[in-house]
Amino acid sequence: MYPRAFDYLVPRTREEALEVLAERGSEVKVLAGGQSLIPMMKLRFASPTTLVDINRLPGLDAIDAVNGHVRIQALVRHNDIIRSDVVRAENHLMTSTAPWVADPLVRNRGTVCGSVAHHDPEGDWASVMLALGAEVVAESRDGGTRVIPIEDFLVDMFTTALEPTELLTEIRVPRYERGGGNYQKLERKVGDYATVGVATHLELDEAGVITKAGIALTSVYVRNLKVTEAEALLVGRAPSAELFGEAAAIAAAACDPTSDIRGSAEYKRNIVRVFTERSLAESASIAQGS
Numbered sequence: 217m218y219p220r221a222f223d224y225l226v227p228r229t230r231e232e233a234l235e236v237l238a239e240r241g242s243e244v245k246v247l248a249g250g251q252s253l254i255p256m257m258k259l260r261f262a263s264p265t266t267l268v269d270i271n272r273l274p275g276l277d278a279i280d281a282v283n284g285h286v287r288i289q290a291l292v293r294h295n296d297i298i299r300s301d302v303v304r305a306e307n308h309l310m311t312s313t314a315p316w317v318a319d320p321l322v323r324n325r326g327t328v329c330g331s332v333a334h335h336d337p338e339g340d341w342a343s344v345m346l347a348l349g350a351e352v353v354a355e356s357r358d359g360g361t362r363v364i365p366i367e368d369f370l371v372d373m374f375t376t377a378l379e380p381t382e383l384l385t386e387i388r389v390p391r392y393e394r395g396g397g398n399y400q401k402l403e404r405k406v407g408d409y410a411t412v413g414v415a416t417h418l419e420l421d422e423a424g425v426i427t428k429a430g431i432a433l434t435s436v437y438v439r440n441l442k443v444t445e446a447e448a449l450l451v452g453r454a455p456s457a458e459l460f461g462e463a464a465a466i467a468a469a470a471c472d473p474t475s476d477i478r479g480s481a482e483y484k485r486n487i488v489r490v491f492t493e494r495s496l497a498e499s500a501s502i503a504q505g506s
């Protein structure tokens with residue numbers, strides 16, 4: 217199917233883009249990589265009257281480590297994460313996740329920020345950002361800059377706290393000293409969305425005790441699910457197989473997968489348990505070696 221007719225605007229400055237968003241509001245959609253928006257428009261699930269293409273905006277493609285966080289700006293593609301020395305040096309979970317996202321063609325165009333803004337519960341990056349305790353930065357002409365914790369940003373399936381007049385300009389991921397993380401993903405075939413995805417991140421103190429824990433699940437709930445009860449169980453304890461088994465059981469109980477072409481609910485719940493245990497063990501092993 218063809219999309220409905222729309223105006224296509226290509227602003228050359230951030231101010232110009234924010235001006236269009238402020239003037240046209242809810243009729244407008246921001247176009248980043250187009251890897252989710254264009255299919256939605258072709259299926260007529262989305263019919264914006266105006267597209268604001270942000271791909272020509274300068275100063276929006278940085279990945280850097282500044283002020284205690286790794287900054288991922290709006291035009292950073294999935295493949296930029298794979299190629300980034302900063303991400304490789306700074307963040308194990310992001311490094312582990314990027315090669316699992318879609319296929320090489322989609323990874324060349326699709327953006328990390330676009331994935332989080334889209335908030336498809338089958339998207340991998342929202343789980344990663346939940347596990348890492350990231351913050352989202354939104355800018356608008358009249359509201360200035362808002363910094364939103366990722367848990368508040370991700371409201372519900374395909375729904376975020378972003379106002380129609382706002383541009384998501386960057387995601388900030390806290391830096392850490394002694395930590396580790398990784399992403400476990402089951403997919404039917406290369407390039408597919410997750411049947412189940414599990415993101416974990418652990419930080420340890422000098423005595424080896426867990427000081428910070430992040431666990432989030434993909435494709436097994438109506439939105440990306442942060443398993444706060446399991447995270448709380450881990451903090452203040454030493455890593456062990458028994459502890460990770462307990463946390464994994466909580467994660468399996470917390471999710472609510474549906475039976476579909478990718479597998480039965482029971483099967484997916486069991487994968488959540490196995491992957492959470494495995495992912496936590498891997499994260500702890502990385503943290504202990506760092």
Ligand SMILES: Cc1cc2nc3c(=O)[nH]c(=O)nc-3n(C[C@H](O)[C@H](O)[C@H](O)COP(=O)(O)OP(=O)(O)OC[C@H]3O[C@@H](n4cnc5c(N)ncnc54)[C@H](O)[C@@H]3O)c2cc1C
Nearest residue numbers: 246248249250251252253318326327330331339340384409
């Ligand atoms: C074949 C295929 C396989 C895929 N497999 C996976 C997969 O395995 N895992 C996965 O996680 N994803 C997968 N995806 C989705 C892909 O990761 C998309 O790139 C991502 O979901 C959206 O990023 P985008 O830059 O393409 O956003 P777009 O499609 O341009 O936009 C998506 C939505 O976010 C909004 N938006 C985008 N950027 C901004 C911004 N800066 N500020 C405000 N709003 C913004 C848009 O207005 C739109 O509503 C797949 C896509 C395809 C086509």
